[in-house]
Amino acid sequence: MAVENGTYIKLNYTGTINGVAFDTTDAEAAKNANIFRENFEYTPAIVKVGAGRLLKGLDEELAGKEIGQEYTITLPAEKAFGEHKAEEMKAVDKKAFDHKPELFERLTVEGREGVVVQKIGNRYIVDFNHPLAGQEVVYTFTIIEEVTDAAECLAGTIKLITGRDMKVGTKHENFVSVEVPTMIAMYNQNWFMTQYLIMQEALELFPNAESVKFVESFPRPKAVEEPAAEEKTE
Template identity: 35%
Template sequence: MAIKKGDFIRLSFTGKLEDGSVFDTTDEALAKQQGIYDEEKKYEPMTIIVGSGFLVEGLEEDLIGKEAGDRAVVTVPPEKGYGERSLDAIEIVSTKKFEGKVEPGQMIEYNGKLGFVESVSGGRVKVDYNAPLAGKKLTYEYKIEEVIEDREEKIKALLKGYVSEDAEFKLKEDTIKIEVPKELTMDESWIVGKALIARFLVGSAGMKKVIFRETFTEDDFKDDDQEE
């Protein structure tokens, strides 16, 4: 069955720049070989909802019409990747605005924006707020490992990838109750994250009600009591 917008799929892929260097991959061995291995990242097929913005536009568009097991290569221009580079997104800031030493290549936050230090000279810091891959033509080699059809499997895949490996939930007809892991309850990004997950569960997994439950016990506060 041809893939359409809103389908859940598992995707293996490798992204390369025009010079052939790899900037992202789901292949652990390749990541190590290319010197981009990240210990905190899980290298396995990624679960995505096609057309929901999980990946760059050009890659997601190329998935439409494909089928499980298909392999393909697609070249993505900047306008359908990470956008064109903009000179307006580069700023010169005095070194006095930052605490500690600032060095080229460092990621910093200034005025609520994240950017990379391009250069430091004469007491001034050149900060680039463009996405690191902005202006780049990208090539993706990919394989569609599976199209997920079962509703419960869709839910498990979504929660595993975007909540927790061990996310617990109860499903009753069109209502789902999700136990929120304690490490997320104090995470500011979770406020936005849970709304996004609920949107996907309603729009792509057929849920009519999504309930997030946070549970605390006295054991969670024992360390706090001992410190006092």
């Protein structure tokens, strides 16, 4: 059966550049390419076909593909991470940095992430292109199955957007709950925009829900035990 735009699917994939994997749902492939993340669960991604949450070229290729069949596609740079653009190489005054940058250091400056590639006088040349810009990309993928459970679709979408597993609650008729990691806004600068995207997806998947509640729990700190007083001896 071929899948259509708007369908939620489970997708296994591995993306490579010059034969080396840079993105995968397979743990062994990640280990072999030295990109394995210890705290990440390698499982098929849940993806809404045509929603634009994957690389443009890969997303466009999914519609019309058969479930259970393996495909290999080659994406030109413009349908992957974009062409490497000279105008994205910027000269930045040293005063814009909060430390002395090292050559080839990846950092955030003036609100954008880039790589320092050269120093000229009091200025640093920073490459703001995507690290994989200009590269041809090869993807091998298999559509495992269609996903129809709304809670599973939402949880999968959240993981695809954030890289984290978050529990979705649907026991209440008038709202959907999402359990989020404690203090997530402190280490995810885009969390408020991410919340909005999750809310949109949830209300679309659960048309009878009136709201989406993000639940953040703060556990009680463990009491520090004081060392027992030593007995005095006469």
